[in-house]
Amino acid sequence: MAKVRGVGIAAVNYPTGMNLGGDPSQALIHATTTGNFVISLSSTDLGQGLKTVLAQIGAETLGVPFDTVWVDTADTDTGPHCMGTFASRATHRVGNAIIQAAQEARQVLLEVAADELEASPDDLETDGEGNIYVKGSPDRSISVIDVALAAHFKYGRTISGRGIYIKPKSEVDPDTGKMDPDSTEAHACTVAEVEVDTETGEVTVLSLRSAYEVGRQVNPALVEGQITGGSFMGMAHALYETTQPYYPGVDHMPTSFSEYVLPGPLEVPEIESVVLEYPSVNGPYGVKGVGEMTANSPIPAIVNAIHDAIGVWITDLPITPEKVLRALEEKGAAEG
Amino acid sequence: MAEELRVVGQPVLRRDGMGHVTGKTVYIGDINFPDMLHLKMVRSPVPHARIRGIDFSEAEKVPGFVRALTSRDVPKNVYTILCLIGVGPDEEPVLAEDKVLYRGEPIAAIIAETEEAAMEAVSKVRLDLEELPAVFDVEEALKPDAPILKPWGTNYFIYDYEYDQQNAFRKVRFGDVEKGFQEADYIVEGRYQTSPIEHAPVETTGCVAKPEPDGRITVYTNTQALFFTLDNTALILQIPFQKLHFVGGTVGGGFGGKVDVIVEPIATLAAMKTGRPVKYVFTREEEMRVSSSRGAWRIYIKDGVMKDGRIIARRVTSYADAGAYNRHTPYAVTKHAANVAGPYRIPNVWIDAYCVYTNRQPASAMRGFAVTPASFATEVQMDRIAEVVGIDPWAIRFINAYRNGDMRPHQKVVEDATLIEVMQAAAEMVGHELPEEFRKMSSWEREDGNG
Numbered sequence: 001m002a003k004v005r006g007v008g009i010a011a012v013n014y015p016t017g018m019n020l021g022g023d024p025s026q027a028l029i030h031a032t033t034t035g036n037f038v039i040s041l042s043s044t045d046l047g048q049g050l051k052t053v054l055a056q057i058g059a060e061t062l063g064v065p066f067d068t069v070w071v072d073t074a075d076t077d078t079g080p081h082c083m084g085t086f087a088s089r090a091t092h093r094v095g096n097a098i099i100q101a102a103q104e105a106r107q108v109l110l111e112v113a114a115d116e117l118e119a120s121p122d123d124l125e126t127d128g129e130g131n132i133y134v135k136g137s138p139d140r141s142i143s144v145i146d147v148a149l150a151a152h153f154k155y156g157r158t159i160s161g162r163g164i165y166i167k168p169k170s171e172v173d174p175d176t177g178k179m180d181p182d183s184t185e186a187h188a189c190t191v192a193e194v195e196v197d198t199e200t201g202e203v204t205v206l207s208l209r210s211a212y213e214v215g216r217q218v219n220p221a222l223v224e225g226q227i228t229g230g231s232f233m234g235m236a237h238a239l240y241e242t243t244q245p246y247y248p249g250v251d252h253m254p255t256s257f258s259e260y261v262l263p264g265p266l267e268v269p270e271i272e273s274v275v276l277e278y279p280s281v282n283g284p285y286g287v288k289g290v291g292e293m294t295a296n297s298p299i300p301a302i303v304n305a306i307h308d309a310i311g312v313w314i315t316d317l318p319i320t321p322e323k324v325l326r327a328l329e330e331k332g333a334a335e336g
Numbered sequence: 337m338a339e340e341l342r343v344v345g346q347p348v349l350r351r352d353g354m355g356h357v358t359g360k361t362v363y364i365g366d367i368n369f370p371d372m373l374h375l376k377m378v379r380s381p382v383p384h385a386r387i388r389g390i391d392f393s394e395a396e397k398v399p400g401f402v403r404a405l406t407s408r409d410v411p412k413n414v415y416t417i418l419c420l421i422g423v424g425p426d427e428e429p430v431l432a433e434d435k436v437l438y439r440g441e442p443i444a445a446i447i448a449e450t451e452e453a454a455m456e457a458v459s460k461v462r463l464d465l466e467e468l469p470a471v472f473d474v475e476e477a478l479k480p481d482a483p484i485l486k487p488w489g490t491n492y493f494i495y496d497y498e499y500d501q502q503n504a505f506r507k508v509r510f511g512d513v514e515k516g517f518q519e520a521d522y523i524v525e526g527r528y529q530t531s532p533i534e535h536a537p538v539e540t541t542g543c544v545a546k547p548e549p550d551g552r553i554t555v556y557t558n559t560q561a562l563f564f565t566l567d568n569t570a571l572i573l574q575i576p577f578q579k580l581h582f583v584g585g586t587v588g589g590g591f592g593g594k595v596d597v598i599v600e601p602i603a604t605l606a607a608m609k610t611g612r613p614v615k616y617v618f619t620r621e622e623e624m625r626v627s628s629s630r631g632a633w634r635i636y637i638k639d640g641v642m643k644d645g646r647i648i649a650r651r652v653t654s655y656a657d658a659g660a661y662n663r664h665t666p667y668a669v670t671k672h673a674a675n676v677a678g679p680y681r682i683p684n685v686w687i688d689a690y691c692v693y694t695n696r697q698p699a700s701a702m703r704g705f706a707v708t709p710a711s712f713a714t715e716v717q718m719d720r721i722a723e724v725v726g727i728d729p730w731a732i733r734f735i736n737a738y739r740n741g742d743m744r745p746h747q748k749v750v751e752d753a754t755l756i757e758v759m760q761a762a763a764e765m766v767g768h769e770l771p772e773e774f775r776k777m778s779s780w781e782r783e784d785g786n787g
Binding site: 008009010014015018020042044046055056057059060074077081082083086087128172175176177178180181182184185187188189190191209210211212213215216219220221222230236241243247248249250253254255256257260262274276278280281285288291292293295296297299300301303304307315316318 | 758
């Protein structure tokens with residue numbers, strides 16, 4: 001009887017977007033009279049920080065300060081259509097729609113600024129700090145606030161833009177399964193280290209170390225949040241969670257968190273990650289999608305680590321202490 | 337993307353974070369109106385039964401009882417969520433008609449002045465049910481003697497109705513898998529089973545439907561997809577789309593559990609029938625036992641492998657346990673079929689994937705969708721192959737890794753592969769020294785020139 005350690009790896013791909021496409025999202029952008037920009041959407045934020053990420057993309061394309069860009073969302077009267085926040089699609093789809101809308105709004109912004117500065121719009125640049133200047137002559141500049149005021153009260157122009165992104169719907173060939181099921185693929189490799197107590201059957205995950213490739217990180221702090229939460233969720237799926245403990249039977253289903261076994265703070269392993277960036281062809285600023293995949297690679301890595309530790313394949317999730325002990329017993333009997 | 341980025345790539349502080357950690361963010365639980373009613377559901381206590389009668393007489397005597405709703409009150413009672421993207425036929429009732437297919441299936445809605453009164457009235461409703469034999473195992477459900485759950489006569493989803501019903505599961509056919517097995521040095525087989533799990537959002541699924549003086553209904557909801565839910569609600573209630581105005585906010589955790597259209601249609605109907613705001617929020621018990629779970633999958637993999645570690649043939653049979661109704665599982669099975677060969681270059685692949693119905697709470701979308709079980713199965717299978725062939729788990733993956741320009745089994749050319757690069761980075765991170773041939777590998781070229 002002992003505590004034995006094992007290491008396991010897993011390497012996975014994850015597709016971005018609804019698998020067969022046909023899932024549009026739109027964005028509308030307008031400037032207020034004083035040069036704030038409002039991005040109107042109907043996309044919902046699930047707590048992952050979508051609104052912050054989308055404002056970053058809008059500010060980047062508009063060339064204005066992040067603090068002056070606000071997202072107004074989740075209302076079907078005021079926001080244009082979004083298919084929904086799922087399938088690791090929101091940053092990719094809505095981000096692309098925002099870039100298109102922001103480019104149109106930026107063009108008007110530069111045209112009005114050009115009139116005010118008596119220059120050509122093509123010769124203007126934004127400094128990202130709230131000013132527009134003539135390339136090569138930084139002293140010839142005007143603030144975004146003054147451009148917005150002039151647009152409204154002097155020229156009668158709206159600084160606004162419309163954007164939509166859709167991947168055309170793909171059909172599946174019923175005979176061969178030929179299809180186009182993704183926009184881009186993100187990747188991950190996880191190395192799990194576990195300790196198995198052969199007396200109690202308990203598995204402790206000591207560490208989850210992963211490399212992710214997500215195209216481009218819009219907000220590294222929020223990517224890290226997805227990685228931490230996803231790693232924990234994957235570990236919970238591998239070792240603890242089930243709504244039907246006697247599956248395929250339906251007896252003893254839980255009714256509360258006191259019966260549904262989730263790992264707690266004491267079970268949090270060491271979670272460490274590196275993020276690689278190989279920008280995708282079709283994502284906004286090269287984004288792929290990190291939302292879902294972070295829960296996937298930890299599961300097989302943990303299963304493989306358990307095999308490395310005790311030499312048995314347990315391929316029926318979750319790997320409870322009971323399953324570990326039964327597998328060890330079977331192995332012991334087989335070895336005589 | 338050569339230009340310098342200013343904001344994209346910066347870890348700017350999220351704007352809603354302070355609201356979340358100080359309890360100031362508004363969720364459905366915070367939305368209340370003075371004359372608001374509450375809705376609770378009468379649910380099936382058994383997994384499979386014929387409904388012979390529903391008796392509301394005792395429930396109606398509970399102080400605060402307002403009214404009950406049954407399937408006869410729902411204009412288009414039978415629907416399927418994915419009808420908007422062409423998935424059919426309709427097969428799930430909003431409220432059960434003559435049968436129930438899972439324990440917890442909604443049979444009648446009770447509307448009352450308070451949540452407590454609604455719950456008490458629910459407990460007083462008497463159901464006359466004739467229990468029927470149930471089927472819980474996906475492979476049992478496909479046997480000829482299994483109780484048939486669907487009107488079209490099979491316990492699996494028919495993908496191509498016009499095509500060949502006996503053969504209409506999701507298929508991928510690539511190369512000649514039998515020939516591959518014949519040529520292989522080893523055959524490696526595995527069986528993989530996942531369990532249903534709960535999304536476990538902090539905020540349970542819920543909404544408030546409020547009639548407005550202008551004749552419209554405002555629905556405050558924590559759905560992950562506002563227009564999708566609005567459109568389905570209007571179709572179920574057979575009302576013009578412009579009658580509905582949906583308002584979302586920050587969802588208190590989704591993970592795919594809030595893309596079903598479950599609470600909004602019945603709450604909206606209740607608001608229309610009573611002329612008052614109606615709140616319908618799942619209890620934690622309903623969230624765990626009734627709201628859709630991550631579906632369980634059973635996956636069989638058979639691989640033909642060469643002595644040098646190359647996988648030359650893979651045959652997969654997958655069964656998704658959809659539970660009693662479609663929800664998003666038919667779509668999940670297609671996504672699964674596109675990913676269950678794994679991120680590897682395998683010249684001969686045969687995949688059969690079934691969306692199977694059983695007498696349990698419906699499965700639906702969850703983070704990772706049908707790729708989570710695929711990645712679990714294929715990645716454990718890779719280690720099994722490594723063990724049989726007698727090579728290192730890192731090596732087996734580098735040898736088979738897909739690269740840009742490869743053709744995947746569903747006949748799409750790989751263009752964004754970085755599997756090799758993440759493995760190199762992970763190995764370096766944990767201090768595992770890779771042989772030079774793997775350190776030098778790239779997703780953009782092949783050593784043999786067949787890039």
